[in-house]
Amino acid sequence: MNEGKITNKNGLTEEQFLAAYNADKYEKPSVTADIIIFTVSDEEKESYRKLPQKVLKVLLIKRGDHPYMGQWALPGGFAQIDESLEEAAARELKEETSIDDLYMEQLYTWGDVARDPRMRVISASYLSLADSKTLDIKANDDADDAKWFTVSYKLFQEQKTVTEKGYILTRLFKLELQNEDDRLSAIIKTVKAVEGKVSKTEREILESKGIAFDHAKIIEYGIERLRSKIEYTDTAFNLMPELFTLTELQQVYEVILDTELLKANFRRKIADMVTETNEYTKDAGHRPSKLFKFNANWNDTK
Structure with a gap:
């Protein structure tokens, strides 16, 4: 008898249910944490009399192994079974770039089935802002290199279609990331469907050159969120x-x-x-x- 305890339809208490539970009942996806670190720094001055212009930059690491070996990706990696996502993000950031104790906030969770060619991988992305002058960047672990890339993000095509209950807004953006040695690019399509009070936005990478996985899409989303946040926060x-x-x-x-x-x-x-x-x-x-x-x-x- 299990007097005073809640039982399920099979007469099991929670303790009995958990003791008999088969953890292999479902396939387990792997989970990663990826970090977008933005900074704003000065371009080189053509003349000491002119004020330097500011540019937005993002930190990327060069992959030292397959898949996407030799391409550039956001810092990040797999979460271990005994750590939180925040702990995984902080650990991976330190292991790959030597950056420690940096404020991060969770941005979005990416779960497309085929986003990683190795296996089913779900990624929690984190957004961080930093003064690059205070950071000492060094590539470690499985990263061949770690560098800041100047960001260019431009809308170049837009189409709005009115529907019976709202509208569909399709946009094409070009993302370019470059430094003195490398030039990367991607074309990202966003489709925003609005029906009454319900709004849904989907993103698709149409073309990607030199940017690993779906990280071009993550960077694009990070820029949009950053633009939104500085309008109403500090x-x-x-x-x-x-x-x-x-x-x-x-x-x-x-x-x-x-x-x-x-x-x-x-x-x-x-x-x-x-x-x-x-x-x-x-x-x-x-x-x-x-x-x-x-x-x-x-x-x-x-």
């Missing part, structure tokens, strides 16, 4: 040094959003997020500019 300040000018901060917003912003409007928008200091820039060839720092309590004032 995310962009993770890309800034401790002290910065308002012009530098505006350039970071502009390079992420891929658009020019009106100076007055931008400064009104971020006024509560920054605190003025008594320090100034000391760049040769430029007038000194006031330096600011992030106001961690900006949300409390609203």
Whole structure:
């Protein structure tokens, strides 16, 4: 008798059910964690009198083994049975790039059946922003190399079809990643179907050159999320040094959003997020500019 205990239709308590449970009843997919690390850095200046332009960069590792040997991928790898996804992401990042103790937030879970030629693999992707000047990148483990790639992400075709209950928006984007030695590219199609209050977006890689697995799609999604987040959060300040000018901060917003912003409007928008200091820039060839720092309590004032 199992008085006072809940039993199932076979008369088993939870303890009895778990003791008899066959863990091999279902096939087990493998799980990985992949990390998108974005940074914004200065392009080389043509003249010391000109302010350097900002560029968005992503960190990639060169695969040292099959599959996709010699191609570039996001840092990441398989989660072990006794660690959380966050722990797996942090461990893989340190093993492949020597980066430790970096803030990450979960971005999306990718589960297409054929996304990995080895076996069924589900990947949890993580988004991270960092000031690249504070990171010492070194390729370790199964990575042949680790480098920053400048990101170019452009919409080049768009079609909207009205349906009976809403619309379908089809877009084609070109993603280009390059540094002094390598040039990678991909074409990604997104299809957004809207019916009343229900919206669904699907992504497909139409062409990929030099980017391993489905990582072009993950990077594209990461850029879209980043653009959305900096509109309503203080995310962009993770890309800034401790002290910065308002012009530098505006350039970071502009390079992420891929658009020019009106100076007055931008400064009104971020006024509560920054605190003025008594320090100034000391760049040769430029007038000194006031330096600011992030106001961690900006949300409390609203």
